[in-house]
Amino acid sequence: MATAAEAPARDDLDAFRDEVRAWIAANFPEELKNRSMTFSSVEGAPVETPAMTRWREAMGERGWGTPTWPKEYGGGGLSRDQARVIEAELARAGAYNPIGGMGVMMFGPTLLEYGSEAQKREHIPPITRGEIRWCQGYSEPNAGSDLASLQTFGEDKGDHYLVNGQKTWTSGGQWADKCFALVRTDRTKKQGGISFMLIDMDSPGVEVKPIQMISGVSPFCETFFTNVKVPKENLVGEEGQGWTIGKRLLQHERTNLSGGGALAAANAQSLSALAKKYRGTGADGQLEDTDLRARIAKFEIDWAAFLLTARRAAVEGKGGGVSTISSILKKAGTKLGQEGAELAIEIMGRQGLGWEGEGFTEEELTGVRTWLFGKATTIYGGSTEIQNNIVAKNILGMLDHQ
Structure with a gap:
C-alpha cells in the first residue's frame, strides 16, 4: 500500500490547520453539527438529507474523507500529521467525516496493497467519495473461528467463476452494492485453496436475509450465492492467494474495531459528565459516590491510554499500516468499549433500562x-479467544504443544 506523504514542518502544519479550519467553517452545514454519520452505519439503510449529501460531496472532492490515501485514486495524499489535523478540526467544529464504512476501514487499504492498477482505479475513487457501500463475505455457518474451513466454492468457467455457497454475519449486506468475499477455488488445499473475489450484490443468484439481534436492529445478514457469475477480473491477487489477502484485511478490520465502533462514539462523551447529570454532586462539585467516581476515573484513564497506544502503533507500523499488534488492540479496545457501555448503563440507573415508550430520552434508548x-x-472480527491465539503465536513466539 502506498504510504502517507512526508510529514510537513511545524509552520506548514500550522498553516494547514488554519486552512482546514476555514474550509470547514465555509462548507460544513450548521444543521449537521454534533450529529454522527449514517452512510457508513451497519445499523440502518444509508439515508442522506440534502445537507448530508452536500457535506459528503465536499469532503470527497477534497479527498479529506480518506486523507492519507494516494491522490491519484481520489484520496488526500496527505501525511498522517495532516490527517490528525483534519480529525481534530472536525471534532472542534462538531463535524464528522462523512466518508466511511467497510470500504474505507477494511477493503480500500487492502485493495491498495494487493489490487491491480485497473481494480484500484475502478473501485478506490467511489470509496473516497462515499458513493458506494461494501460488505464482507467471510464467515459461514460452519466456518467462523475456523474461517479456513469455508466451503463457498467458485468453479472456474473460463472467463468467470460460478459461485455457490452461503455466508453469514454479513454486516449491512441488505444495503451493500458490492461484497469482498473469500471463496474456495481448490478443494484439495485448505488455506491455499481460498481466493479473494469481488461480487456485485445485485448479481442474479445473490439472496440476502437480515438477522435480527437482541438490540432490536438487523445489521447482519445471511447471504446465499446460487450460480452467481463472478468475472475473472474481479479476482484480487492470484488464485489461491485469498488467505494471505484476507488476513491482511482482518488486520485492518481489527485495528478499526479496537476503537469500539459504536461503543467509541458512546465513550466519546465523558462518563464523568454523564454521572454528574444523573447522580448529582456534592458541595465541592464532585460525585458523591466515591466508588463510582474511582471506577469512572480508572476507565477514562485506561481509555485515553488505549487510544494513545493505538495511535502510536499506527504511526510505528511499516508504512503507517497495521500488523499483528492489531490483535492486541482489538482485544483491549473492544473490552474497554464494553466496560464503558456497562458503566454508562449503571450511571443512568432506571433511565438506563428503557427500551421504548415515554419516559426515556433518545440518548437513553x-x-x-x-x-x-x-x-x-468481542466476537466478530475474530473472537477474543482467536486474538489470544494470534498474540501467543505471532507476538509472544509461543508454539502449540504437540
Missing part, C-alpha cells in the same frame, strides 16, 4: 441499544 450491540464486538 440509544445507550441501551449500544450496550446490547456491543456484546458482539
Whole structure:
C-alpha cells in the first residue's frame, strides 16, 4: 500500500490547520453539527438529507474523507500529521467525516496493497467519495473461528467463476452494492485453496436475509450465492492467494474495531459528565459516590491510554499500516468499549433500562441499544479467544504443544 506523504514542518502544519479550519467553517452545514454519520452505519439503510449529501460531496472532492490515501485514486495524499489535523478540526467544529464504512476501514487499504492498477482505479475513487457501500463475505455457518474451513466454492468457467455457497454475519449486506468475499477455488488445499473475489450484490443468484439481534436492529445478514457469475477480473491477487489477502484485511478490520465502533462514539462523551447529570454532586462539585467516581476515573484513564497506544502503533507500523499488534488492540479496545457501555448503563440507573415508550430520552434508548450491540464486538472480527491465539503465536513466539 502506498504510504502517507512526508510529514510537513511545524509552520506548514500550522498553516494547514488554519486552512482546514476555514474550509470547514465555509462548507460544513450548521444543521449537521454534533450529529454522527449514517452512510457508513451497519445499523440502518444509508439515508442522506440534502445537507448530508452536500457535506459528503465536499469532503470527497477534497479527498479529506480518506486523507492519507494516494491522490491519484481520489484520496488526500496527505501525511498522517495532516490527517490528525483534519480529525481534530472536525471534532472542534462538531463535524464528522462523512466518508466511511467497510470500504474505507477494511477493503480500500487492502485493495491498495494487493489490487491491480485497473481494480484500484475502478473501485478506490467511489470509496473516497462515499458513493458506494461494501460488505464482507467471510464467515459461514460452519466456518467462523475456523474461517479456513469455508466451503463457498467458485468453479472456474473460463472467463468467470460460478459461485455457490452461503455466508453469514454479513454486516449491512441488505444495503451493500458490492461484497469482498473469500471463496474456495481448490478443494484439495485448505488455506491455499481460498481466493479473494469481488461480487456485485445485485448479481442474479445473490439472496440476502437480515438477522435480527437482541438490540432490536438487523445489521447482519445471511447471504446465499446460487450460480452467481463472478468475472475473472474481479479476482484480487492470484488464485489461491485469498488467505494471505484476507488476513491482511482482518488486520485492518481489527485495528478499526479496537476503537469500539459504536461503543467509541458512546465513550466519546465523558462518563464523568454523564454521572454528574444523573447522580448529582456534592458541595465541592464532585460525585458523591466515591466508588463510582474511582471506577469512572480508572476507565477514562485506561481509555485515553488505549487510544494513545493505538495511535502510536499506527504511526510505528511499516508504512503507517497495521500488523499483528492489531490483535492486541482489538482485544483491549473492544473490552474497554464494553466496560464503558456497562458503566454508562449503571450511571443512568432506571433511565438506563428503557427500551421504548415515554419516559426515556433518545440518548437513553440509544445507550441501551449500544450496550446490547456491543456484546458482539468481542466476537466478530475474530473472537477474543482467536486474538489470544494470534498474540501467543505471532507476538509472544509461543508454539502449540504437540
